[in-house]
Amino acid sequence: MSAVRKRQWKSPSGEAKQAWLVDYRDQAGKRRFKQFARKKDADAWITKAAWEVSTGLHTPDSQSVTVSIAADLWIGKAEAEDRERGTIEQYRQLARLHIKPLLGAERLSRLTRPRIEAFRDELLKSRSKAMAGKAVRALSSILVEAQRRGLVAQNVARDVRVIRSSRDKPKIVIPTRDELKAILDHAPADQRPMLLTAILTGLRSSELRGLRWTDVDMKGATITVAQRADKFKEIGPPKSEAGQRTIPIAPTLVQELREWKLRCPNGKLGLVFPNSQGGVQDYGHLLRRKFFPLQIAAGVCDQLIEAGEGAADGKSSSLMKARYGFHALRHAAASAWIKQRIDLKRLQVWMGHSSVQITLDTYGHLLIDSSGDAAIMAAAQADLMQ
Template sequence: MTSIRKRSWNAPDGSEKTAWLVDYRDQAGKRRAKSFARKKDAEAWLVGAAWQVSQGVHTPDSASVTVKKAAELWIEKAEAEDRERSTVKQYKELERLHISPLIGSVKLSRLTMPMVEQYRDDLIATRSRAMAGKAVRALSMVLAEAQRRGLVAQNVAKGVKVVRQGREKAKIEIPTKQELKALLTAATDDEKPLIMTAILTGLRSSELRGLRWADVNLKKATISVSQRADQWGEIGPPKSAAGFRTVPISPALVTVLKAWKLRCPNSTLDLVFPTTTGTPQLHQNMLRRKFIPLQVRAGVTRPKLDAKDKPVMDQEGQPVLTGRYGFHALRHAAASGWIAQRIDLKRLQIWIGHENIQLTIDTYGHLIVDAGGDADLIAAAGAEILEM
C-alpha cells in the first residue's frame, strides 16, 4: 500500500511549513517514508520506487551509503582479493583525488545518470581527458561492486563515457636510430647490457628488473619472461598470461650478456640486472640514477618543465635539460625495429607481450607500412577485376 499525503507543521520561528510525504513498503515489507517539497516530485519518485520494489532492487535512503563509502568498499575488496599492490594504489588515488572530492558525499540511492554525466563534465573541465576517463570508469566499477553487495539498484555510470578524439590520443614516441646509437655509445660498461637488452627485446622495465639468469639461454639465444619486479621491488608473476613469453635475441646481445654475466653483481635472486647489493632495482631509481643521466650525456634531451609546464632555468639562466624519453620508449624501439624487418603481427604480439592482437595493431599499426607491397596488391586486384 502506497500513499502520498500532505504534511504541515510550524517551524521554530512560527512559520508554517509543508511537505509531501510518500508512505510505502519496500520489498521486505518494511514501512518506509520519504518527503518532498513538491507533490509532482513525490509522484515522479514513487513511480520509479514502485518499479524497483517490484523488481526487488529498491534501496531506501536510510539504508544507502555514500559514493565515498562505496569506493572504500571497492578498495577493500581489491585488497582482500590480493590485487597487485600498484593496482590498489591506483584505486586509492582515484578515490582520494577524483571521486570523493567531486561526488563522494552523494548517497547511492540518490545518484542518477544525469548526476554522473555532470560529474564527467566536471572532470573534463578540471582534468585531462585521459584522467577523466579513468575516473569515470572507476566510478562505474565502484557502483558495480555496490550493486553486487545490494547497496544500489543499478549502475547509473555504466553508460557514461569520456570520448577521446583521435587527435587527443597519446602517440607513442620512438627514439631514432641515431638517438639509440648515441645512448649505447654514451653508456658505461655497466649500463650498456641493460639498455641494449631493452632496445633489442622490448621487455618492460618491471620484466628487466625481475629477469633471472635462469631465464637467459645464451646457447639458444633466447630470453624468457617468467617474473617481474613491481615498482616496490617485489618479485611476482607477469600481470597477464601474455606476459609469459620467450623472445629471441641477436648474436650481438648474446656477446654483451656473456661478458656482463662475468661481472654482474651477485644476487641471491639470480637477477640479471640487480642493484650493487643484489636486490631488485626500483623503477624510479633506475630512471633518476641511470636512464635520465645517460640521455643527458648522450644529448638525447629536452628542457625540464615545472608544474606549470614552463622551462626550469639554472643559476646562469639556461634551461635545465632532462631525458627526452621514458624507459618505455625503448620497448617501442624494439617493436619498430621488428616491424622494419617485416615481422608478422602474431610474432610481434607474442614477443611484445600483448594480450590480444588488437592492442598490438592499435599501438603499432601506423608503423606497418609497405608501399611496395600495397602497390603489388592493388595491381593484382585491379587485374583480377578487369578479367571478370
C-alpha cells in the first residue's frame, strides 16, 4: 500500500507550512516516507517507486549513496581486480576532475535521465567532446557497478551520449616514404632497430618496450606479441585478447635484429629494446630524448612562431617541433600493408584490433581503390549486360 497525503505544520516563527508526504513500503515490507513540495512531484515519484518495488529494484534514499562514494567503489573494484595501473589512474582522474566536481554530492537514487543530460551539457561547456564522452561513459560504468551492488535501481546514464561527428575525430597522419627514410638515416645505431621494427610491424610502443627475445623467431621470421610495458614501466599482458598475436617480419628486419642482438644491453627481463641498463624504457624519455630530437635532426619537423620576433634588435630564432608521435609509425605500417591489398581480416589481426569495426574506423579511408573500383564496375556491367 502507498499513499500521498498533505502535511501541514507551523514553523518556529509561526509561518504556515505544507508539503506532500509519500507513505509506502519497499520490497522488504519496510515502511518508508518521502516528502515533496508539490503534489504532482509526489504522484510522479510514487508511480515510479511502485514499479521499482514490484520488480524488486527500488532503492530508498536512506540506503543510497552519493555519486562520489559510488565512484570510489568503482575504482576500488578495478583495484581489487588488479586492473592496469594506468587504467586505474585514468579512472581516478575522470572521477576527480570531471564527475565529482559536477555531480559528486548527488544521491544515486535521485539521479534522473534529465539530470544526466544536464551533466553532459555542463561538461561540453568546459571540456572537449572527447573528454566529455569519456566522463559520461565513466559515469555509466559507475552506475553499472552501483546497480550490481544494489545501491541504485537503474542506470539512467546508459543511453546518454556525446555525439561526435566525423569532423570532430582526429585524422591519422601518416609519414611519407621520404620522411621515414630520413628518420632511419639519421637514427643512431641503438635506435634504428626499434624504429625499423615499429615501421615494418605496426607494433604499439608499449608492445615494443615489452618485447622479449624469446618472442622473436628469427628462423620462422615472426614476432609474437605476448606482453607489453605500460607508461609506469610495468610489464603485463596485452590490453585485450586481440593484442596477443603473431606477425611475420621481412628479411631486412630479421637481419637488423640479428645484428642488434649482439650488442643489445642485457637484462634479466630479456627485452629486445631495453634501456641502457637492460630494463624497461620510459615512454616519456623515449619521446622527449630520442624520437622527437631525431625528427628535428632529420628535418621531419614544423616551424613554430619565431622566438623573439619583433624584438628591438631584430633578431629571432626558429623553434622547431617534431611532426609525428610514435604512433605514426604504426600507421605507416598499416598504410603500407593496405597498399599491398591486404585483406581486412588480416589487417585487423596484425594491428591487434579487437574488432574489424575499429580497423575500418581507423583506416577505412585508406581502403578506397579508385582504379580497382572502376575495374569492378566495368566487370559488373559486362556480366549484367551480356
